[in-house]
Amino acid sequence: MEVFNAPAPDFSCERREASTVTPQVFSLFHSKASYARALALAARVVKETPTDRAAIERCFRLTCGRVPGEDEVAACLAHWNKCQAEPAPHRAHLCPTAAGSASRGHRGKHRRKVFLHREAARQRGLRARLAAGDVLAEVCLVIFNTNDFAYVY
Amino acid sequence: MSPSTPYFPCAGARALHAPTRREFLYGLGASIGSLAFTSLLRAEEKANPLASHAGHFPAKAKNCIFLMMEGGPSHIDTFDPKPKLAELHLQEFVRAGQQKSAMESGQRYYVRSPFAFRKCGQSGADMAENWQHLAGVADDICFFRGGQVDSVNHPTAMYQMNCGNRFGGDPAIGAWVTYGIGSLNQNLPGFIVLPEVSYPQGGAANWSNGYLPAHFQGTPLRSKGSPILDIDPPTGITREHERANLDLLAQLNHAQQARHPGQDDLAARMDNYELAYRMQAQVPEVLDLSKEDAKTRELYGLGQDATDSFGRKCLLARKLVEKGVRFVQLYNGTWDSHDYIERAHGNLVRGVDQPIAALLTDLKQRGLLESTLVVWCGEFGRTPDNGVRMGTAYGRDHNPKAMTMWLAGGGCKAGHTIGATDELGMEAVEGVAHVRDFHVTLLRLLGLDDNKLTYYHAGRFKQLSQFGGKAINGLIA
Numbered sequence: 001m002e003v004f005n006a007p008a009p010d011f012s013c014e015r016r017e018a019s020t021v022t023p024q025v026f027s028l029f030h031s032k033a034s035y036a037r038a039l040a041l042a043a044r045v046v047k048e049t050p051t052d053r054a055a056i057e058r059c060f061r062l063t064c065g066r067v068p069g070e071d072e073v074a075a076c077l078a079h080w081n082k083c084q085a086e087p088a089p090h091r092a093h094l095c096p097t098a099a100g101s102a103s104r105g106h107r108g109k110h111r112r113k114v115f116l117h118r119e120a121a122r123q124r125g126l127r128a129r130l131a132a133g134d135v136l137a138e139v140c141l142v143i144f145n146t147n148d149f150a151y152v153y
Numbered sequence: 154m155s156p157s158t159p160y161f162p163c164a165g166a167r168a169l170h171a172p173t174r175r176e177f178l179y180g181l182g183a184s185i186g187s188l189a190f191t192s193l194l195r196a197e198e199k200a201n202p203l204a205s206h207a208g209h210f211p212a213k214a215k216n217c218i219f220l221m222m223e224g225g226p227s228h229i230d231t232f233d234p235k236p237k238l239a240e241l242h243l244q245e246f247v248r249a250g251q252q253k254s255a256m257e258s259g260q261r262y263y264v265r266s267p268f269a270f271r272k273c274g275q276s277g278a279d280m281a282e283n284w285q286h287l288a289g290v291a292d293d294i295c296f297f298r299g300g301q302v303d304s305v306n307h308p309t310a311m312y313q314m315n316c317g318n319r320f321g322g323d324p325a326i327g328a329w330v331t332y333g334i335g336s337l338n339q340n341l342p343g344f345i346v347l348p349e350v351s352y353p354q355g356g357a358a359n360w361s362n363g364y365l366p367a368h369f370q371g372t373p374l375r376s377k378g379s380p381i382l383d384i385d386p387p388t389g390i391t392r393e394h395e396r397a398n399l400d401l402l403a404q405l406n407h408a409q410q411a412r413h414p415g416q417d418d419l420a421a422r423m424d425n426y427e428l429a430y431r432m433q434a435q436v437p438e439v440l441d442l443s444k445e446d447a448k449t450r451e452l453y454g455l456g457q458d459a460t461d462s463f464g465r466k467c468l469l470a471r472k473l474v475e476k477g478v479r480f481v482q483l484y485n486g487t488w489d490s491h492d493y494i495e496r497a498h499g500n501l502v503r504g505v506d507q508p509i510a511a512l513l514t515d516l517k518q519r520g521l522l523e524s525t526l527v528v529w530c531g532e533f534g535r536t537p538d539n540g541v542r543m544g545t546a547y548g549r550d551h552n553p554k555a556m557t558m559w560l561a562g563g564g565c566k567a568g569h570t571i572g573a574t575d576e577l578g579m580e581a582v583e584g585v586a587h588v589r590d591f592h593v594t595l596l597r598l599l600g601l602d603d604n605k606l607t608y609y610h611a612g613r614f615k616q617l618s619q620f621g622g623k624a625i626n627g628l629i630a
Contacts, residue, residue, distance in 0.1 A: 003382060019357055020421050021372040022342060023381045025429035029398075030383035072405060079401045086394070138394075142401045145426070147419045148409045 003027050028145050038141035039134065046133035052077060059140060064148045076139050083135045202368045203343050205335040212600030214526035214563030215337070216474045217330060217481070220509065222501075223311065223353040224487030227266075227535035227549050228557035229578040230498050233298055234270040234279050237576045238263055238537055246538035261538045263577075264547050267495035276568035283502045286510035293513050293522065295565045295628055299572025299584035300591055302533050302553045307489070308355035310532035310553065315359045315482075317592055317617045324363035324608075325371060326595060327480035329617045332369045332608070333601045337477030340431040341439070342372035345473055347466045348484045350376050360482060364610035367421035371482065374469075376462070380440050384433060392433075399430055439472050452515060454507040459500075464508040471515050474525055488531055491539070492546035513561055526563025526598050531556065537577040554580040558591065563598050564630050571627040589622035597624045 003023045028034050041059065049055045056076045060068040068076070143149060229235050241263040268281035274291030287294075304310040309319040316323040324332070327344035336343025346360045353359055360371025374380040386395055406423050413419060438444075442455070442465060453468045454460025463485055470481045485505055490497035509529070516522040534556030535549035555574040561567065572584030593603040596617065604621060607614040 018418075019361075019370055020367045020418055020425060021370060022425050022429045022432060023372065023374075023384075025425050026381055026383040029426075029429070030386050032387070035387065069408060072408060075401055075404045079397065082397060083394075138398060139401070142398050142405065145402055146405045146409065147422055148405065150422070151416075151419065 028150075029141070034144060035137065035141060038137040038144060041140045041144075042133040042136040045140075046136060052080065052132075055136060056080075056139070059136075059143055063140075063143050064146075076143075079142070080132075080136055080139050083138045084132065201335075201339070202366060203331060203336050203339065205337050208334045208600030209602040209605050210597065210600045212564060212598060213523055214598045214600070215524040216477075216479055216521075217327075217526045217528065217563070217595070217599060218470045218474060218512070219326070219480070219482040220505075220527065220529045221315070221353070221482055221484050222486050222488045222505075222529065222531040223349075223484055224307065224489030225310070225531040225533045225535055225551055225556075226488040226501070227490065227494065227498060228298065228555060228574070229535060229537060229549070230266045230268050230494055231281055231284070231502070232279055232296055232557040232559070233555075233574055233578055234281075235266065235537060235574075235576065235578040238265040238578070241265075241537075241577075261540050263537055264494070264539050264549065267547065268498075274568070276570075278568075278570060281502070283499060284506050286507045290510050290513045290517075290561075292568045293517065293561045295560045295567050296570040297558045297560070297572055297584075297586075297591070297625070297628055298555075298570065298574055299581045299586045299625070300530075300534075300556050300558050300588065301581055301585060302556070302588045305533070305551050305553050307532060307551075310551075311353055311355045311359055313588055314530065314532045315355075316361065316363065317589065317619050321355060321358045322361070322363055323615070324365045324369065324617070325360045325482075326592065326617060327360060327371050327482055328362045328365050328369040329596070329606060330480050330599055330601065332365050333596070333606045334479065334599070336479040340428075340435045341473070341476060341478050342428065342432075343479045344369065344371045344482075345478055345480070346371040346373040346482045346484070347469065348373050348376060349486070353484055353486075364615065365608055366417040368417070368424060371480075374440075376466070380469075381436065384436060386433075395430065399426055402426060435476070439476055440469065442468055442472075449515070453511040457507075459503045460505075460507045463505050464511065467508040467512040468515075471512060471519075471521070474516075474521060475519070486531075490535070490548055491550065492548035494548050497548075516562060522562035524563065526565065526595070527561040528558070528595065529560075530558035534578075537579055552579070556581075560598075560628060565598060566628055566630045569627070571625070584625070584627060586625050587622065589618040589620075590625050592617045593622040594625045594628050598629060 003021075004019070004027075041062065045055045045058045045062070049058050053073060056073050057068060059076075060066060060072070229238070242265040243262050246261040246263050266281070268283055270279055270281055271288075272278065273280045273284075273288040276292050278291040278294060278296060280288055280291065302310055302313055304313055304319050308321070312321040312323075313319045315325045317326075325344075327346075331343035344360070357373070360373065362368070362370035375382070403423065403426075406419070410416070410419055410423070442450070445455075445468065449468070450456065453464035455464045455468070457464070463483075466483045466485075470483055473481050486501065488498070488501055490501075513522065513527065516525050516527070533551055533553045536552040537549075539546070539548045539550060555578055572581060572586070574580060575582045596603050596606060603616050603618045607616045609615075
């Protein structure tokens, strides 16, 4: 809150100052808090939508309350693909799906094997989309930083 | 963040897009000639607003370091000795009824200064003896004892000293200066503020851009811990990746800007992302004081309990100015010593004496003092008397009628003391000048004409001095 002029506790503050300074950029673009929200949005959106295009559109609906223009969708899709193509996973240490899931359920070796097999088959599609969601978080982070989202008219 | 402040466009510069009712009515007066003028303005607007450009006069000062002693330092106990007070000590003082402050209560009595004074340097400048280090650079300083302000309360007096207007909401001096002559370094903000952990009374409005475009507002650096939070991207994020993210951001923002043209907040916000990207490369090096040699660190008093905090600020200010940052404002205090002036002012002077002397010495040895205007002041001075608060505590009240400010470097009249207060230090009586004249003088020293440095807002051209002032020629070499 400090970089957004949180008032000091020792004086009354009848009005908060609006400001636009570079330390705010760093907070909004680099902080764990921002990225956590971007991950959460991405995870929600990939679960709710069947295709990449629909995911981007859903992002804009949820953040800016509008349907994105064709050029905006194209730009976001291109960025998403570009990030996916990059060799090392971004922010892998922060991503829940990329970090791998811990084993759960334990009813004997065989049953566990069957369970995992079925589970894998069932979730294959979703899992792929969740991994894609980690990368989509990069797009979400950018959307959170747009003037459109940050300013209300 | 909130939408931009209500904005009344200059000569209909923005009226051609998405006109509001007010803009439409305003635009009715426009002729073909003004249309051409409008397009000229538009072209100018697209240029980098922080690019360095010439002022109105040739000037020695290129940069300014403004040392703001928040709370109101006592001129009587620092640079303006009043021996008469020793005679009157503890005698009852009766007020004429003017300038009563909210802090005033009960019976009042004169208080002598607990500090002894001596003459310093070739110029024989008056300084209390506890200014041990500053005495060594006395001849580089121009003292001004004629200053007066209008407000007896802190936030309003702070706003007036910083922005010219007691009610706040106007641009700060640093905003006016960067608006007037831009900044020399495009990889750092042009106007940087080094506040205390707790912001001064009046808060961030003390370094506001006011009605000027948002590019000119002061950027505060934190005084404890990392100066800028999260300046480094998380591990695993490469500069190329950051660039790609920014490119997408710019693409999305451009689409939105087309829908809301002329919103300077939005434009400034976009520019800030690009500045942030450039800053990442330069800022860690500038902010890292550990690379300074031991001699320099010792000069500024780094590592010493009393001087470390303000010493860091002064050293950082020197580095920023060296890198071409136009205006740096440092905060110290609070100097609001209503009680126990000996202990309170004693500690405050101990905290800033060595760092400020080091700053002047360091600027001088690097050949930067000529081109850097250093300003020292508070928002007002203090009274020769005190009210009875919890017994006899030897403090001082607020005094807008008398104060000491000083300048160094940047073409000021070093080695002189200008103006005088009465024999009690109650009121300026010689070379009296309102704060607006002081502002005009600062701008003049930086090559700017207050009457020409204007911005059209709310139906008239506004300026730092509010409605014009007169340069104090005695302060200019």
